[in-house]
Amino acid sequence: MTSMAARVLRPAILLILGLIWLVPVYLLVVNAAKPAARYASDQVWRPVGEFALFDNIQEAWELAGLADAVTSTLIYSVVAPALAVLIGAAIGFGIVALRLRHGFFWFVLVFGGTVFPLQMILMPLFVGYVEAEIYDSRLGMLAIYTAITLPFSALVMRNFLGGIAHQVFEAAVMDGATTWRIFWRIYLPMSTSALVAVFILQATFVWNDLLLGLVLSQSDEVRPLMTALTSLQNTYGGSQLVTVLAGGLLVSLPTVVLFLSTQRIFSRGLNLGQF
Amino acid sequence: MSGLAVAAPEQTPEHPTAASRRRRRGSYRWSARAFSLPAVLVVAVLLYLPFLWTTWISFTEYNGLGSPSWVGLDNYRDMFADPNFTTSLRNTLIWVVGTITVPVSLGLLIAVLSHGMRFGSWFRLPFLIPYAISGVAVGVVWRFVLQNGGGLSQALDALGLPGADSRWLLDAPMNTLVMIGAAAWQQTGVNALLFVIGLQSIPREPIEAAKLDGASGWRMFRHMHWPMLRPLTTVVVGLSLVASLKTFDIIWVMTKGGPGRNSETLAVTMYEETFVTSAYGAGSAVAVFLTVVTFIAAITYLRRQLSTERTV
Numbered sequence: 001m002t003s004m005a006a007r008v009l010r011p012a013i014l015l016i017l018g019l020i021w022l023v024p025v026y027l028l029v030v031n032a033a034k035p036a037a038r039y040a041s042d043q044v045w046r047p048v049g050e051f052a053l054f055d056n057i058q059e060a061w062e063l064a065g066l067a068d069a070v071t072s073t074l075i076y077s078v079v080a081p082a083l084a085v086l087i088g089a090a091i092g093f094g095i096v097a098l099r100l101r102h103g104f105f106w107f108v109l110v111f112g113g114t115v116f117p118l119q120m121i122l123m124p125l126f127v128g129y130v131e132a133e134i135y136d137s138r139l140g141m142l143a144i145y146t147a148i149t150l151p152f153s154a155l156v157m158r159n160f161l162g163g164i165a166h167q168v169f170e171a172a173v174m175d176g177a178t179t180w181r182i183f184w185r186i187y188l189p190m191s192t193s194a195l196v197a198v199f200i201l202q203a204t205f206v207w208n209d210l211l212l213g214l215v216l217s218q219s220d221e222v223r224p225l226m227t228a229l230t231s232l233q234n235t236y237g238g239s240q241l242v243t244v245l246a247g248g249l250l251v252s253l254p255t256v257v258l259f260l261s262t263q264r265i266f267s268r269g270l271n272l273g274q275f
Numbered sequence: 276m277s278g279l280a281v282a283a284p285e286q287t288p289e290h291p292t293a294a295s296r297r298r299r300r301g302s303y304r305w306s307a308r309a310f311s312l313p314a315v316l317v318v319a320v321l322l323y324l325p326f327l328w329t330t331w332i333s334f335t336e337y338n339g340l341g342s343p344s345w346v347g348l349d350n351y352r353d354m355f356a357d358p359n360f361t362t363s364l365r366n367t368l369i370w371v372v373g374t375i376t377v378p379v380s381l382g383l384l385i386a387v388l389s390h391g392m393r394f395g396s397w398f399r400l401p402f403l404i405p406y407a408i409s410g411v412a413v414g415v416v417w418r419f420v421l422q423n424g425g426g427l428s429q430a431l432d433a434l435g436l437p438g439a440d441s442r443w444l445l446d447a448p449m450n451t452l453v454m455i456g457a458a459a460w461q462q463t464g465v466n467a468l469l470f471v472i473g474l475q476s477i478p479r480e481p482i483e484a485a486k487l488d489g490a491s492g493w494r495m496f497r498h499m500h501w502p503m504l505r506p507l508t509t510v511v512v513g514l515s516l517v518a519s520l521k522t523f524d525i526i527w528v529m530t531k532g533g534p535g536r537n538s539e540t541l542a543v544t545m546y547e548e549t550f551v552t553s554a555y556g557a558g559s560a561v562a563v564f565l566t567v568v569t570f571i572a573a574i575t576y577l578r579r580q581l582s583t584e585r586t587v
Contacts, residue, residue, distance in 0.1 A: 006492065010388045011398065017385065018401035024460065025404060027426050028416050044419075044426045045433075087313045094310035098303045103311075110314050113322040117521050117569055119545040119562040123332065123555055124325035127339060147321035154314055179306040208409035210524045215550065226411040230528055233415055241419065248415040252408045259407035260400075 032056055032245035039242050056246035060232065065220035066247060069228035072138060073207060076224060080145035081153075081202035085195050087146070088153030092161040093183050097169045107158055113151040122215045129216055136218045144212055149202040160194040161187060200262055204255050225251050333559035343556070350560035359536050360561070363544040366451050367520065370540055371572075373455035374462065374519035375512050381459065382466025382511070383504075387496060389467075390474045399471070402464035410461070414528025417457035418444065421529075444530050447537035454538065458525055462518075466511055473507035474500065509580045516576060520569050541565045 031044055035052040036059075061067050091110060095103035125144060126135070134140035164187065172182045188195070206224075213227035220228070229251055233244050333350055335343035354360050385402060389395035405413065420426040421443040432439040444450045477500065485499050523542040526532060532539035532547060539547065541561060549558030 010392060014385065014388050014392075014398040017381075018398060021401040021405065021460065021463075024416050024420055027420055031419070041422075042424060042429065045429060087317065091311040091314035094307045098307035098310060100307040100311050101304065103307075106311055106315060110318050113318040116326060116566045117542065117562070119521075119542055120329050120566050121322060121325035122546070123549050123558060123562075124328040125321070126550070127555075128325070143317075144321060147317050150314060150317055151322075179303065179310070183310070204407075208411070210409075210411050210527065211546075214527075214546075226409055226524075229411055229415065233418070233528060237418075244415060245419060248412045252412045255409065256404060256407040260403070263403070 028245055028249060029053075032242060032249045034242050036240055036242050041241075052242075053246060053249075056242050057250050059240075059243045060247035060250060063236070063243060064228055064232035064247060065223075066225070066228055066232070066250065068220045069223055069225045072141070072222060073225040075138065076141055076145050077203040077206040080142050080206055081149050081199050083142075083146045084149040084153045084202060085157065085199050088150055088155075088198075089157040089161070089188060089191065089195065090183065091154050092158035093187055095158055096161045096164075097166070097182070097187065098179060107154065110154045111151045114148065118148075118211055122211070125212075126215050135216060136222050138222055140216055141213070141222060141224065144216060145206045145209070148212070149205060153198050153202065156194055156198045157191065160191050164190055200258065204258065207255055329559045329562050332555055333563045335556050337555040338553045339555055346556065350556045351564075354557065354560050354564065359539070360544065362447075362537060363539040363541055366448070366538060367540040369448060369451050370455060370458075370522055371516060371519045373452070374458060374522075375515045377455065377459040378462035378466050379508075379511055379515055381463045382468075383470050383508075385463065385467040386470030386474060387500070390471060395471075399464070399467055402467055404464070405461045406464040406468075408461065410524030411528050413457055413461045414525045417454075417460070417525075418529045421453055421457075444538075445534055450530055450538040454525055454529055457529065458519075458522065461525075462515070466515075469507065469511050470504065473504050477503045509577075513573065513576055513580075517569060517573055520565065520572065541568070 027044060030047045031039065033051050033053040033056070034048050035050050035055070038048045038050060091100075091106070094100045095107055100106060129135040129140050132140075134143070168186065168190075169182060172186055177185070208226060209224060210226040210230060213224035214230070217223045217227065223231075229244075229247050232247050236243055332343055334345060334347060336346045336349070337343035382402075385399060389398045392398065408416075423442055423445070427443065428439045428441065431437070441449065443453045482495075482499055485495060490499065521542050522540055523546070526538060526540060526543050527546075530538045532543040536544075536547070542565065545558050545561040545565060547558075548554050548561055552558075
């Protein structure tokens with residue numbers, strides 16, 4: 001009797017909760033698809049016959065300079081995590097394979113770089129960037145995104161490389177390979193799965209960043225996507241809400257698709273991967 | 276005796292490992308350093324140096340122009356006397372309590388209900404979509420839903436429920452509570468996912484044995500699953516705790532900490548003081564305070580969890 005009730009009750013509760021969870025998504029999609037002229041703020045639940053989603057996305061793309069922001073953010077979220085993963089793998093290799101002296105100390109030092117809140121470094125970065133004339137430059141944004149994603153990359157890469165038997169290294173040395181070659185031709189190819197998992201996590205982190213963009217950039221060309229969306233909201237939140245919503249939908253699609261298609265890697269990596 | 280003494284040095288070449296390892300370590304010393312240097316350099320220059328600088332600036336008066344002048348603990352004294360800071364501290368506390376209770380317990384509920392169920396992962400999908408969305412996008416969506424007379428108010432009105440006239444994002448502490456709701460909407464899915472992984476790693480045998488003893492439903496969960504999930508719960512709550520102290524994006528998009536700074540948290544106050552009012556010293560003091568609180572909270576929490584785990 002109880003198991004019968006449980007068999008019906010469990011999916012029922014999950015279904016109801018799940019539907020509640022989808023309500024904001026429904027409101028977002030329905031209203032982002034309304035033509036600006038037909039949007040009525042007291043009728044947000046009701047879809048209108050016309051489908052103007054792509055017009056609204058195009059509007060957000062052009063009006064808010066999202067086009068520039070998407071280009072910049074693509075560069076940031078590909079190049080910075082790639083650099084971070086490589087630099088992280090390099091120190092992992094130095095510690096694990098080359099047995100860096102006091103390796104554990106250096107590892108803890110690098111990993112400790114993200115245990116404090118971001119707020120601790122914002123002001124000096126801003127002042128220092130202005131001094132060094134890299135404020136509001138793509139180079140400056142790349143540098144900080146690399147630095148901020150590096151500690152976690154170093155953690156995962158060191159742990160992963162630690163799983164490779166040291167005999168691999170010794171055998172390669174016997175064959176006369178240089179350390180540089182061993183790193184690029186043996187250790188990196190052997191750790192592709194870890195490299196990819198860390199890269200995806202970090203790329204998502206960079207894609208979603210607001211705060212660093214807010215502090216270290218200004219112009220349309222440099223400003224990352226989330227910062228651009230925030231200013232779109234501030235400028236058009238009142239008069240052209242459908243454009244803002246379409247923008248919100250646009251910036252979310254890549255990460256949703258990426259996350260859902262790589263859920264397996266994520267769910268394994270997430271234990272460590274939350275910031 | 277003497278024969279042994281003579282034999283000893285001859286033995287060394289026959290044991291190549293120790294000697295050659297020493298030699299190898301020596302010959303790779305420089306390449307080990309070369310491989311490790313970039314990481315250390317990047318972290319030192321872009322993370323540690325600013326960290327130290329903020330700490331120093333918090334004891335000075337500085338507005339970005341000229342040079343900082345030493346004022347000792349004045350910034351901290353002013354900070355504790357500032358009513359905005361008190362509000363911010365209170366809101367931060369509400370955030371911490373809200374984020375370690377709501378999304379964690381909902382996540383656990385969803386994980387337990389969907390665990391071992393056919394199509395369980397499909398039932399979890401709606402909760403994962405918000406997690407894949409950025410804090411900014413979550414803020415945009417919920418600000419739209421919660422605006423005066425917006426989606427939520429219209430729904431309450433249509434259902435004949437009270438609260439349709441609420442000014443969700445304008446009145447404190449209501450605005451903080453609804454923003455915690457938005458954060459919970461985003462965070463529940465990942466907690467559910469973590470708990471599902473935890474449930475899957477529980478060994479089958481004790482569960483089967485308990486089943487034979489007639490345990491099921493709530494009792495099974497209370498006495499079997501829950502204790503075994505304990506280490507994972509510690510991690511999930513710990514992560515939520517640290518994350519909640521840093522909350523910025525959702526608040527910045529939904530209320531900007533307002534109106535009148537009444538929905539700020541420490542992370543927002545730091546930004547406000549530093550980049551809006553250009554009081555770098557005061558902003559740095561807030562940053563240092565936030566860091567100290569984060570460390571104390573994390574360490575206290577972990578120590579308590581570890582000590583109770585040992586006694587159980």
